[in-house]
Amino acid sequence: MNITLRIWRQHDADSPGRMIAYPVEGVSADMSFLEMLDVLNETLTLDGQEPVAFDHDCREGVCGMCSLAIDGVAHGPEALTTTCQLYMRHFSDGDVIDVEPWHAESFPVVRDLIVDRSALDRIIAAGGYISAPTGSAPDAAATLVPKAAADRAFDAATCIGCGACVAACPNGSAMLFTGAKATHLGALPQGQPERGARALAMVAAHDEEGFGGCTQIGECTAVCPAGIPLDMISRLNADVLSALRSPSP
Numbered sequence: 001m002n003i004t005l006r007i008w009r010q011h012d013a014d015s016p017g018r019m020i021a022y023p024v025e026g027v028s029a030d031m032s033f034l035e036m037l038d039v040l041n042e043t044l045t046l047d048g049q050e051p052v053a054f055d056h057d058c059r060e061g062v063c064g065m066c067s068l069a070i071d072g073v074a075h076g077p078e079a080l081t082t083t084c085q086l087y088m089r090h091f092s093d094g095d096v097i098d099v100e101p102w103h104a105e106s107f108p109v110v111r112d113l114i115v116d117r118s119a120l121d122r123i124i125a126a127g128g129y130i131s132a133p134t135g136s137a138p139d140a141a142a143t144l145v146p147k148a149a150a151d152r153a154f155d156a157a158t159c160i161g162c163g164a165c166v167a168a169c170p171n172g173s174a175m176l177f178t179g180a181k182a183t184h185l186g187a188l189p190q191g192q193p194e195r196g197a198r199a200l201a202m203v204a205a206h207d208e209e210g211f212g213g214c215t216q217i218g219e220c221t222a223v224c225p226a227g228i229p230l231d232m233i234s235r236l237n238a239d240v241l242s243a244l245r246s247p248s249p
C-alpha cells in the first residue's frame with residue numbers, strides 16, 4: 001500500500017518545528033510502524049536528505065523506548081500496544097498519518113520525534129529503590145510474600161516507563177508512572193520500611209520536574225501499553241497521605 005506520513009521535523013530543542021509530508025510507497029501490511037519508518041529513512045538517505053530521528057531499542061514492546069504520537073494518540077490506534085508492536089495492517093492504502101513526538105513540557109524535544117524523558121529517571125532516583133543490608137544473601141524463604149502482594153507488585157512492575165501516560169494527559173501528569181513505580185515496591189514486604197518516605201520523595205521529584213497533577217481523567221491508562229490501572233495513583237496518594245499524617249522520625 002501507499003501512504004503519506006506527515007512528520008514533525010525539528011532540528012533541536014531551540015529550533016521551531018513543523019510538519020512535513022512524505023509519501024511512502026510499497027508498504028507491506030506485515031511491517032511494523034518502525035520498520036515502515038526505516039524504509040522512509042532509507043529513501044531519504046539515498047536522496048541525500050536528513051533521515052527522521054526517532055527512538056527505539058528492543059522493538060519487542062518491553063523497553064519503553066519507542067514513543068510516537070500517531071494521529072494524535074500515544075502509540076497509535078491499537079490498545080495495549082507499543083509503537084514498535086503496531087503493524088501497518090491496521091492502516092489502509094491512501095491513509096495520511098500524522099506522526100509527532102510526545103508533546104509535554106517536561107519532555108523537551110531533542111530532535112524530530114525524539115524527546116528527553118530523563119525526568120522519569122530522576123523520579124526513580126528519588127525513591128524507586130529499597131535499602132538492603134550487606135552481607136550474605138538472606139534465606140529465600142526468610143520473608144514470605146503473600147500471593148496477592150506478589151501479583152499486585154508484578155502488575156505494577158509491567159510499567160515500561162515509555163511516558164505515553166504523560167503525553168496523553170491534558171495535565172502532563174506522570175502520576176500513573178510514579179504510582180506504578182511506587183506500588184511495585186510498596187506492595188512487597190521488602191518495600192515497607194521506606195514506603196512513606198518513598199512516596200513523598202517520588203511525588204516531590206515528580207512535581208519538581210514540572211509534571212502536572214492528576215485530576216483522574218484517565219487518558220493515561222487508556223493509552224498505557226502495559227494496561228497500568230488508574231488505582232495505582234490512588235494507592236500512591238494513600239501512601240502520601242499516610243506518610244504526612246505519621247512522618248518517619
Ligand code: FES
Pocket residue numbers: 055056057058059060061062063064065066082083084085160
Ligand atoms: S522499542 Fe522497546 S518497547 Fe518499543
